[in-house]
Structures are given as structure tokens and as C-alpha cells.
Amino acid sequence: MKSVKNFMKVAVVLGFLVFGSSVLASPTAAQEGNRQQQGTFVYTVQPGDTLNAIARRFNLLPTEIALANRLSNVNLLFPGQQLILPAVSPQVTAVPPTLSPGRVDQTHTVQPGETLFTIAAAYGVSLETIILANHLANPDLLQIGQTLQIPGSSPPIPEALAAPFAAIELSEPTIIQGRTLVIRVKLTAAATLSGDFEGRPILFRDSGNGQFWGITAIHAMTEPNVYPIKITANLANSSQVTLFKEITVVEGPYGQENIQLDSERGGLLDPELIRVEQEKLDNLWSQVSPQPYWQGAFWYPVGLDSLRITSNFGTRRSYNGSSELTFHAGADFGGDIGKPIYAPAAGKVVLAEKLAVRGNAVLLDHGLGLFSGYWHQSQLIVAVGQEVRQGELIGFIGDTGLATGSHLHWEMRLNGIAVEPLQWVQHSIP
Ligand SMILES: [Zn+2]
Structure with a gap:
């Protein structure tokens, strides 16, 4: 049964491969006409969603969503992932094309760091305008120095900056x-x-x-x-x-949840315990190692069979009905006790110990003020000072500390501020 279940999960992930061939479907007149121009919109991927289905629902092209979110692998959408829906970004909607006089056809030479999305935004044209005008077979593969035709665009306003x-x-x-x-x-x-x-x-x-x-x-x-x-x-x-x-x-698309803790675990919410633990972590993740240890995109810290997000980063939270609002500082991956946890990027272990609230906890320093934390582990297998490589086993999923069930809480901190960890998986930063 287990292998059948695993196969099903693999099949669900691979199912998104179907998307590949229809990336460049051109928008129909109806799609163009119906396009809603509202504020920036963020969509949370639901179970069974594909990029194609989401694009259809919002009258967008799959490429537009892929580019706006810099998805390096469009086949790996997963429930809970948050997608920016780009046609509604302020840069694109600021000047309706029909109201702008003096629009001309221009050419643009691709500069380092540019994407089709940033170029389209700079000229105030849609992505498909550029894709269609240049017959781009793969909009993800822009070359530095490549010349693009930008039909019907208003010239970008150059920013006058003081030297240097x-x-x-x-x-x-x-x-x-x-x-x-x-x-x-x-x-x-x-x-x-x-x-x-x-x-x-x-x-x-x-x-x-x-x-x-x-x-x-x-x-x-x-x-x-x-x-x-x-x-x-x-x-x-x-x-x-x-x-x-x-x-x-x-504003982020963050939901709200109330968490009920039983009296045994609820007792751990002693303010003094929370304060001491927080201070210990604050002292660690406020450090700045001068060199980055990571390179390229992060990997998921769990295997495919635990790649199930049970609580998103950013969710507004209250405990036992309290009116005090906090937010979920990481992403929770559901998984049985003992499932492996891997280092998503190279780093150095700066904390590996049992904490009252976070349970068996490991904190990795990735350099430049970037840290990642792994809470509620069933056991600790790394030690402070140890250097770990990307993909190295660093622990096991558990339910220690203030957890309502077995899961991995994965948290990323930059200069002490909790940031969306999945962004680091989806994009290679910088
Ligand atoms: Zn969590």
C-alpha cells in the first residue's frame, strides 16, 4: 500500500508536466477583453490546481504567472503555494494603452538582471505583446544583449540619479x-x-x-x-x-487561525519561558556572518512524501481564543515522526538543543544575516559548530515542544525578521 501511495504522490507532482507544451497559447480576444484590472492579487494554490487551470480562471497566460513569480520549475506547484497574479500589477495598469498618446514602436536591448516581466512593466505593455511581437519560443530564456521589439509602448522614463x-x-x-x-x-x-x-x-x-x-x-x-x-x-x-x-x-494573502492548546501543552505558554527562549534566538539570528554560505535556490527541507504544507507562513494566529494576534513565522510540513529533515542550503549549525516552546530545535546560519530554523524534531543529530552541505541530513520530524501534532516547522530569518521561506525555494536569491 505504501509504495502505491508514494507512486500516487509522485504522479500528482509529475501531472503538472502536461503544462509544458501549451505555455505559448496566445490569448483569445475574449480573454483580452475580459481581463479584470484590479489591484495586485495573490492566489493560494489549491489541491489539484495546475498552472494552466489557474491561468484560465483569471484570464491570464501561464507564462505571465510563471514569469511574475520567477518559477524555475512550473511543474512543482503545490497546495498552499502563493502566486502573484501579474496582469493586475500597478505598473501595468497605471496607464491604459488607449489613453496614452505618442506611443511608438521601440526596441529594447536586454540588460543583466532583466526579465520579460520587468521589461514589460517598464514599457507599460503586456507580456504577451512582447512574446508575440518577438515570436519568443521560451520567454524564460532571455539573453543579455538580445534585441526585443516593443510595439506600441511609451518610452521608459529614465531615472536621473546623482553620481556615482x-x-x-x-x-x-x-x-x-x-x-x-x-x-x-x-x-x-x-x-x-x-x-x-x-x-x-x-x-x-x-x-x-x-x-x-x-x-x-x-x-x-x-x-x-x-x-x-x-x-x-x-x-x-x-x-x-x-x-x-x-x-x-x-498586504499578504494571509489567513487567520485560532489554535487550541490543551492544559498540559498550554502550560508551556508561561511568558517567562517564552521570553528566555526568544532572547536566546534573537541573540543568535541578529548576528551577521560576512560571507554567504548558500548558493542558488534553496531545496525543500523534507522529502517528497512530506511535501505537504499544513500551515502557511504569515497566517495570523491567536492561541486559545486570545485577542492577541501574532503571525505564523514559518511554513509547517506535515509528516510522521522520524521522517528525515535535510539542510535546504549550506550553512553552519549555531543552535541544536531542546527548547521549551520549539522543542528539539536546530538553527542554521547561512551567512549575511540569513538563518533557518527547524523546530519540534524527534531527536537532535547535529552539533553546534558543525558545517552542513545542501541536502545533508540534519534531523527528524517530531512533535516536541509546543506542537499540536507531528510536523516540521521551517522558519527563515533575515536580520532577525521572519521571511517567507518558500520564496527561497522558488527563486535563486540574489
Ligand atoms: Zn509552524
Whole structure:
């Protein structure tokens, strides 16, 4: 029975392969006409959903959803995954094409870091306009230096930046609460960079040729609004140039749940125990190791048979009916006691011990202020100071600590702020 069940799960995942051949289906006139232009919209994948089915439901092209979410593997949609539905992003809807005079056909040369989505947004045209005008067989495979025809576009407004700044690019100029933001800066003169978002420093990495990148966390409870990111170039002659780049934070699609704890486990909610444990973790994940240990996208920390999300990151939570609202700081994977947990990326073990609330807990340092935590394990098999490789066994799923059942709580922290861990699996950051 077990092997049949496993086969079924594999089949469900592989079922999404059907999607591949119809990626480039062109939109019908009806689809174009019916397209709703509302605010940014986020959709939570339901059991049995395919990218094709979701695209049909919202009158979008599968490619648009894939590009907007930078899905590296469109076959691996899973229930609970959150997708940004792009046709409704503010950049695209800001200027209705028919109202904009002086629209011309232009060409665009693809620059490093650009995607079809960012180019379409910059010119105020739809993705399919570019895909169709250029007969793009695979819109995921843009080449740097490639020339694209942009029909009926308004010229992008160049940003006039003070030297030494040549460009500042945000991975998501409109970003959902709880996500990680990548900031790319290009400089025309030798300088070091420092940054600040909401009082937290941003560490910039020099990637050569005057190009820098930094990452920062958008807190899951950030009030939706426009916020400035402060970026300062410190020049060799000890002068400084500071710029502010605006980011729009929008509300996440986070549900709400009340968790009932029985008196035995509920007793663990002693405020002093919670405080001591929190302080211990805060002291650890506020550290910043100067080098990144991770490279490329993270893997899931569980095997295929435990790839079932039972509670999403960001869910607003209350305990035993209390009016005090917190949020779920990680993603929960359901799984039987003893199922393996793997390091999703290279890192260093900075905590491996039994905690009152989080049970048997392991915290990995991935460098640059990025950490990942694995709570409620059945047993601890790694030790503080140990370096782990991507995919290495680091523990086993359990129900220790304040857990209502056997599961892995996987949490990621950037500069102490909990961020959506699945974003790190879906995208290679930076
Ligand atoms: Zn959890």
C-alpha cells in the first residue's frame, strides 16, 4: 500500500508536466477583453490546481504567472503555494494603452538582471505583446544583449540619479508583506555602499564591475504603504552620496487561525519561558556572518512524501481564543515522526538543543544575516559548530515542544525578521 501511495504522490507532482507544451497559447480576444484590472492579487494554490487551470480562471497566460513569480520549475506547484497574479500589477495598469498618446514602436536591448516581466512593466505593455511581437519560443530564456521589439509602448522614463549611482533596481518594486527584497545597485565610481530599511542596515556585496547587491526583509506585519530605502555611497575621497528608493508594501494573502492548546501543552505558554527562549534566538539570528554560505535556490527541507504544507507562513494566529494576534513565522510540513529533515542550503549549525516552546530545535546560519530554523524534531543529530552541505541530513520530524501534532516547522530569518521561506525555494536569491 505504501509504495502505491508514494507512486500516487509522485504522479500528482509529475501531472503538472502536461503544462509544458501549451505555455505559448496566445490569448483569445475574449480573454483580452475580459481581463479584470484590479489591484495586485495573490492566489493560494489549491489541491489539484495546475498552472494552466489557474491561468484560465483569471484570464491570464501561464507564462505571465510563471514569469511574475520567477518559477524555475512550473511543474512543482503545490497546495498552499502563493502566486502573484501579474496582469493586475500597478505598473501595468497605471496607464491604459488607449489613453496614452505618442506611443511608438521601440526596441529594447536586454540588460543583466532583466526579465520579460520587468521589461514589460517598464514599457507599460503586456507580456504577451512582447512574446508575440518577438515570436519568443521560451520567454524564460532571455539573453543579455538580445534585441526585443516593443510595439506600441511609451518610452521608459529614465531615472536621473546623482553620481556615482548609475542604477538602482528592486527585485519587486511592489512587494508583499513577509518577502525578501533584493536591491541591485550600479555605480560609476569606486565606492562602498551602505543601506538602511526601517532602521535595519542593509549589507551590500560587491559583485564586480561597479555592481552590488543587498537583501532586506519585509516584515509580515508591515503596514501597507510606500517606504523609503536609504542607500549611501561612500566615496574614496570620504564624501558621501545618499539616495532614497521607494518601495510599495502590499498586504499578504494571509489567513487567520485560532489554535487550541490543551492544559498540559498550554502550560508551556508561561511568558517567562517564552521570553528566555526568544532572547536566546534573537541573540543568535541578529548576528551577521560576512560571507554567504548558500548558493542558488534553496531545496525543500523534507522529502517528497512530506511535501505537504499544513500551515502557511504569515497566517495570523491567536492561541486559545486570545485577542492577541501574532503571525505564523514559518511554513509547517506535515509528516510522521522520524521522517528525515535535510539542510535546504549550506550553512553552519549555531543552535541544536531542546527548547521549551520549539522543542528539539536546530538553527542554521547561512551567512549575511540569513538563518533557518527547524523546530519540534524527534531527536537532535547535529552539533553546534558543525558545517552542513545542501541536502545533508540534519534531523527528524517530531512533535516536541509546543506542537499540536507531528510536523516540521521551517522558519527563515533575515536580520532577525521572519521571511517567507518558500520564496527561497522558488527563486535563486540574489
Ligand atoms: Zn509552524
